[in-house]
Amino acid sequence: xxxxxxxxxxxxxxxxxxxxxxxxxxxxxxxxxxxxxxxxxxxxxxxxxxxxxxxxxxxxxxxxxxxxxxxxxxxxxxxxxxxxxxxxxxxxxxxxxxxxxxxxxxxxxxxxxxxxxxxxxxxxxxxxxxxxxxxxxxxxxxxxxxxxxxxxxxxxxxxxxxxxxxxxxxxxxxxxxxxxxxxxxxxxxxxxxxxxxxxxxxxxxxxxxxxxxxxxxxxxxxxxxxxxxxxxxxxxxxxxxxxxxxxxxxxxxxxxxxxxxxxxxxxxxxxxxxxxxxxxxxxxxxxxxxxxxxxxxxxxxxxxxxxxxxxxxxxxxxxxxxxxxxxxxxxxxxxxxxxxxxxxxxxxxxxxxxxxxxxxxxxxxxxxxxxxx
Amino acid sequence: xxxxxxxxxxxxxxxxxxxxxxxxxxxxxxxxxxxxxxxxxxxxxxxxxxxxxxxxxxxxxxxxxxxxxxxxxxxxxxxxxxxxxxxxxxxxxxxxxxxxxxxxxxxxxxxxxxxxxxxxxxxxxxxxxxxxxxxxxxxxxxxxxxxxxxxxxxxxxxxxxxxxxxxxxxxxxxxxxxxxxxxxxxxxxxxxxxxxxxxxxxxxxxxxxxxxxxxxxxxxxxxxxxxxxxxxxxxxxxxxxxxxxxxxxxxxxxxxxxxxxxxxxxxxxxxxxxxxxxxxxxxxxxxxxxxxxxxxxxxxxxxxxxxxxxxxxxxxxxxxxxxxxxxxxxxxxxxxxxxxxxxxxxxxxxxxxxxxxxxxxxxxxxxxxxxxxxxxxxxxxxxxxxxxxxxxxxxxxxxxxxxxxxxxxxxxxxxxxxxxxxxxxxxxxxxxxxxxxxxxxxxxxxxxxxxxxxxxxxxxxxxxxxxxxxxxxxxxxxxxxxxxxxxxxxxxxxxxxxxxxxxxxxxxxxxxxxxxxxxxxxxxxxxxxxxxxxxxxxxxxxxxxxxxxxxxxxxxxxxxxxxxxxxxxxxxxxxxxxxxxxxxxxxxxxxxxxxxxxxxxxx
Numbered sequence: 001x002x003x004x005x006x007x008x009x010x011x012x013x014x015x016x017x018x019x020x021x022x023x024x025x026x027x028x029x030x031x032x033x034x035x036x037x038x039x040x041x042x043x044x045x046x047x048x049x050x051x052x053x054x055x056x057x058x059x060x061x062x063x064x065x066x067x068x069x070x071x072x073x074x075x076x077x078x079x080x081x082x083x084x085x086x087x088x089x090x091x092x093x094x095x096x097x098x099x100x101x102x103x104x105x106x107x108x109x110x111x112x113x114x115x116x117x118x119x120x121x122x123x124x125x126x127x128x129x130x131x132x133x134x135x136x137x138x139x140x141x142x143x144x145x146x147x148x149x150x151x152x153x154x155x156x157x158x159x160x161x162x163x164x165x166x167x168x169x170x171x172x173x174x175x176x177x178x179x180x181x182x183x184x185x186x187x188x189x190x191x192x193x194x195x196x197x198x199x200x201x202x203x204x205x206x207x208x209x210x211x212x213x214x215x216x217x218x219x220x221x222x223x224x225x226x227x228x229x230x231x232x233x234x235x236x237x238x239x240x241x242x243x244x245x246x247x248x249x250x251x252x253x254x255x256x257x258x259x260x261x262x263x264x265x266x267x268x269x270x271x272x273x274x275x276x277x278x279x280x281x282x283x284x285x286x287x288x289x290x291x292x293x294x295x296x297x298x299x300x301x302x303x304x305x306x307x308x309x310x311x312x313x314x315x316x317x318x319x320x321x322x323x324x325x326x327x328x329x330x331x332x333x334x335x336x337x338x339x340x341x342x343x344x345x346x347x348x349x350x351x352x353x354x355x356x357x358x359x360x361x362x363x364x365x366x367x368x369x370x371x372x373x
Numbered sequence: 374x375x376x377x378x379x380x381x382x383x384x385x386x387x388x389x390x391x392x393x394x395x396x397x398x399x400x401x402x403x404x405x406x407x408x409x410x411x412x413x414x415x416x417x418x419x420x421x422x423x424x425x426x427x428x429x430x431x432x433x434x435x436x437x438x439x440x441x442x443x444x445x446x447x448x449x450x451x452x453x454x455x456x457x458x459x460x461x462x463x464x465x466x467x468x469x470x471x472x473x474x475x476x477x478x479x480x481x482x483x484x485x486x487x488x489x490x491x492x493x494x495x496x497x498x499x500x501x502x503x504x505x506x507x508x509x510x511x512x513x514x515x516x517x518x519x520x521x522x523x524x525x526x527x528x529x530x531x532x533x534x535x536x537x538x539x540x541x542x543x544x545x546x547x548x549x550x551x552x553x554x555x556x557x558x559x560x561x562x563x564x565x566x567x568x569x570x571x572x573x574x575x576x577x578x579x580x581x582x583x584x585x586x587x588x589x590x591x592x593x594x595x596x597x598x599x600x601x602x603x604x605x606x607x608x609x610x611x612x613x614x615x616x617x618x619x620x621x622x623x624x625x626x627x628x629x630x631x632x633x634x635x636x637x638x639x640x641x642x643x644x645x646x647x648x649x650x651x652x653x654x655x656x657x658x659x660x661x662x663x664x665x666x667x668x669x670x671x672x673x674x675x676x677x678x679x680x681x682x683x684x685x686x687x688x689x690x691x692x693x694x695x696x697x698x699x700x701x702x703x704x705x706x707x708x709x710x711x712x713x714x715x716x717x718x719x720x721x722x723x724x725x726x727x728x729x730x731x732x733x734x735x736x737x738x739x740x741x742x743x744x745x746x747x748x749x750x751x752x753x754x755x756x757x758x759x760x761x762x763x764x765x766x767x768x769x770x771x772x773x774x775x776x777x778x779x780x781x782x783x784x785x786x787x788x789x790x791x792x793x794x795x796x797x798x799x800x801x802x803x804x805x806x807x808x809x810x811x812x813x814x815x816x817x818x819x820x821x822x823x824x825x826x827x828x829x830x831x832x833x834x835x836x837x838x839x840x841x842x843x844x845x846x847x848x849x850x851x852x853x854x855x856x857x858x859x860x861x862x863x864x865x866x867x868x869x870x871x872x873x874x875x876x877x878x879x880x881x882x883x884x885x886x887x888x889x890x891x892x893x894x895x896x897x898x899x900x901x902x903x904x905x906x907x908x909x910x911x912x913x914x915x916x917x918x919x920x921x922x923x924x925x926x927x928x929x930x931x932x933x934x935x936x937x938x939x940x941x942x943x944x945x946x947x948x949x950x951x952x953x954x955x956x957x958x959x960x961x962x963x964x965x966x967x968x969x970x971x972x973x974x975x976x
Binding site: 051052053056057059060333336337339340345351355356357358359360361362363364365366367 | 891892893895896897898899900901903904907908913949950951954957961964965966967971
């Protein structure tokens with residue numbers, strides 16, 4: 001069956017081959033080949049020609065609609081549950097590869113047995129939320145006796161699923177001190193500081209102890225699944241690694257908008273996909289119709305060497321081989337001086353260099369040359 | 374109890390326990406004349422602070438005082454004011470009207486008109502149109518127009534050509550325009566009359582037909598009647614003043630206004646100075662054109678050379694005359710000789726030229742309806758009404774609906790009616806609409822109340838199927854004249870440093886082929902076209918490059934020898950490059966970087 005299309009393997013991409021096989025499975029071998037021939041012809045026709053300035057075209061194709069975006073984005077008033085930067089600011093964030101986005105967000109889908117039960121999902125979400133000590137206990141400073149009294153709120157402890165014992169132990173571990181006078185939900189610290197200032201600082205530290213949840217996740221909201229099959233969790237703050245390790249989470253469905261984090265946890269291919277997904281989401285939100293291949297090219301450029309690179313001086317532009325091209329972009333003197341110290345030779349293979357020097361650029365009609373026999 | 378702080382002209386002067394009573398007291402005293410009328414007081418409840426201001430520089434505006442929902446201004450006041458029995462100052466003295474500044478306005482509750490008065494109101498506007506600024510209040514029927522168009526109208530009003538000063542003849546402004554035959558607008562606001570724009574107007578009342586004309590008034594263009602231009606529509610005079618100063622230089626030398634001697638450096642030839650008098654200055658009423666010398670001036674040499682005792686090398690003086698701008702022409706209007714603030718002799722020459730409206734000149738109504746002249750049509754080709762009226766201007770109907778300038782339509786109808794009666798139209802904002810009245814007048818004079826008329830095609834003489842909306846509107850000629858903007862270049866001057874074309878119209882410059890334009894050519898892969906734009910038509914040079922060491926070589930034309938100054942090799946090759954690149958190589962050398970060019974055969 002499949003051998004009728006055997007000769008197309010390698011000429012057509014795997015995805016197209018798969019679709020082709022599916023669509024032609026009811027056809028005779030000769031007919032299937034005819035279809036495949038047409039597909040191949042179309043495929044070749046739609047490929048970029050050698051010497052096509054793909055990068056410039058991608059830049060213009062994203063940049064031109066982007067100008068309209070700037071004007072409409074800034075005063076976006078909506079009833080979104082989390083204020084995610086949208087439009088140009090977010091696009092810049094993606095392309096610049098910020099270590100942490102302005103609003104890191106995760107989407108967590110759960111295993112089937114949990115997700116249909118709203119209460120279970122809610123408690124799951126609450127367990128995930130990173131809660132400060134100050135939300136679970138009241139901390140009183142007794143300046144006269146130079147001590148601090150912590151009173152846990154048992155009700156809130158319960159809500160977040162931690163026992164009093166655990167809370168006390170965790171606190172003691174965090175401050176590396178034994179508490180005294182443990183009575184019911186109360187405990188007391190006598191750190192033995194002489195100054196009030198250090199006592200206050202100690203109290204502030206107590207306030208900030210994270211008693212439960214996953215590090216970095218500040219808020220978790222439960223939302224209904226689009227297909228009505230249950231509920232999922234959206235979080236403010238990301239921690240991909242810890243979330244993936246949690247029991248009950250459907251690991252393949254977890255999404256984060258922190259590209260750097262995805263690269264660290266899941267690798268470069270996932271980072272590339274994340275860039276494409278995030279950038280496309282921005283453009284779609286704005287109602288801009290940009291061919292995804294342009295976005296994919298950007299993502300490819302940002303990831304092709306196995307590590308993510310930002311677009312700009314620190315990344316792609318700074319990694320250009322040509323001294324002239326780098327000098328033309330930013331930090332001119334720095335690049336020229338370093339080149340002279342190292343005795344760099346500019347091969348004049350790129351576009352910018354050749355424009356500077358006054359030669360035809362190696363793109364389009366400038367790529368071909370006439371040779372003598 | 375905390376007392377509220379009292380500030381006088383921004384300085385803390387004391388505290389008071391009953392701020393509201395204090396403020397109230399001050400106000401009544403001011404109204405009764407016990408305290409100066411220039412004083413303003415405001416109480417900020419949230420801050421619990423009282424601000425009293427008496428200093429200069431606050432913008433203040435008059436409002437009618439209201440008490441218990443009744444304005445203090447009575448019909449008697451108004452009739453007394455009209456008959457002259459009472460003056461404005463007396464109104465203030467009697468506490469009928471007071472001036473508020475920005476701070477006291479915060480405490481006031483001002484009713485927009487008498488109908489909307491409630492017992493809570495403290496003040497009332499003299500007229501609702503006072504919400505508009507000085508410029509906007511001049512535009513007619515603004516309450517019938519959309520806000521963006523009013524903004525544009527207000528901006529363009531300031532660009533309209535008229536008689537800007539009645540002493541324009543003796544002034545020496547660097548640039549000025551004067552319109553011939555200005556008319557005061559038929560549709561006029563009360564504010565315009567008060568401000569005085571009707572006494573020194575900037576525009577003319579023209580007959581406008583709203584219809585297309587063979588596509589020549591697309592995209593807001595307008596059609597002008599040639600006969601109207603010949604009768605004076607849109608005619609202006611443009612004045613430009615040139616000036617020169619006898620500057621002093623270190624070493625006791627100075628510039629000299631004179632009839633340049635043939636000896637001097639850069640002498641333009643006898644013919645160039647034919648208009649100059651003995652003193653080197655041109656005389657009035659001479660017709661001049663671009664490049665002609667107006668003021669003959671010579672300057673001392675740039676660099677003083679050490680002159681030996683016997684040597685006769687005396688550096689020649691430089692020619693430094695003032696010439697008329699390229700592309701301009703005119704008549705010398707006025708010559709003035711005076712002294713600059715530095716004490717040097719100063720000459721100013723004013724040149725006058727008439728600008729007749731031409732295709733590309735910008736015109737606008739006072740409704741933000743601006744457009745450029747698309748064609749000037751001879752009167753016999755213009756459409757005409759049954760009465761034989763030919764419009765001065767044809768405006769495209771597409772300009773109206775999307776801009777929502779209803780005021781414009783009203784002005785056309787009103788202008789038509791008023792030009793029959795010989796009066797004017799009160800177009801003040803928020804005045805009751807006079808459309809019903811306009812209709813009556815139009816009917817009376819045999820026009821249709823709609824303003825539409827049957828018209829005939831001027832070219833074919835056929836009756837047009839549609840009835841055309843025609844009337845009278847005030848048109849302004851704006852200061853953007855094509856004659857002062859038109860610019861093109863094929864060859865021309867280049868910058869000394871980079872040898873690239875100069876920038877700007879005044880320097881006969883090229884049009885920049887910028888980075889984004891460059892990107893488009895790369896995107897098309899048009900490599901050779903890009904090379905032509907960026908190199909061949911800009912700063913291409915052929916430099917000699919040493920084949921051995923890669924430095925720029927020397928072409929010694931006297932010894933007929935081409936060699937490398939570094940390695941003395943004669944293995945040099947011509948290479949085409951941009952002069953800017955050659956300059957970059959030089960600048961890099963100045964940075965202690967030695968760039969080398971490796972030559973290779975063209976593949």
